[in-house]
Amino acid sequence: MNILVDTNILFSIIITPKGKIATTIESIKNNHTVFISDFSFEELSKHKKKLIQLSKLSDIEVDRTIYFFEKDFKVVSSELFFKHYYRIF
Numbered sequence: 001m002n003i004l005v006d007t008n009i010l011f012s013i014i015i016t017p018k019g020k021i022a023t024t025i026e027s028i029k030n031n032h033t034v035f036i037s038d039f040s041f042e043e044l045s046k047h048k049k050k051l052i053q054l055s056k057l058s059d060i061e062v063d064r065t066i067y068f069f070e071k072d073f074k075v076v077s078s079e080l081f082f083k084h085y086y087r088i089f
Contacts, residue, residue, distance in 0.1 A: 001032045005073065007040040011047070014065050015055045029072060036069060039078035044069075 005025065013022040028034060044051070044066055051062055 002035060003028060003032050004035045007043045010036065010040055010044060010069060011051065014051050014062060034073045035076050036073045037078045038075050
């Protein structure tokens with residue numbers, strides 16, 4: 001099964017790396033293909049200071065987690081979503 005993960009899920013994983021959402025995504029990615037939008041990285045970068053504050057992780061630890069997302073999930077162009085969205089309406 002293909003699963004698209006929203007940026008809010010990525011925020012949750014960074015803020016609570018041992019939480020239910022993080023462990024669920026970890027288990028899902030072992031049996032399914034998990035996709036994230038390239039736009040998610042822009043959003044994570046935009047809110048990085050807040051992520052550091054809420055997670056109590058260092059700048060480097062947050063960067064490592066973001067690298068994990070890039071490495072372990074399939075990154076797709078956000079343009080694909082916008083084109084599809086406009087075709088629906």
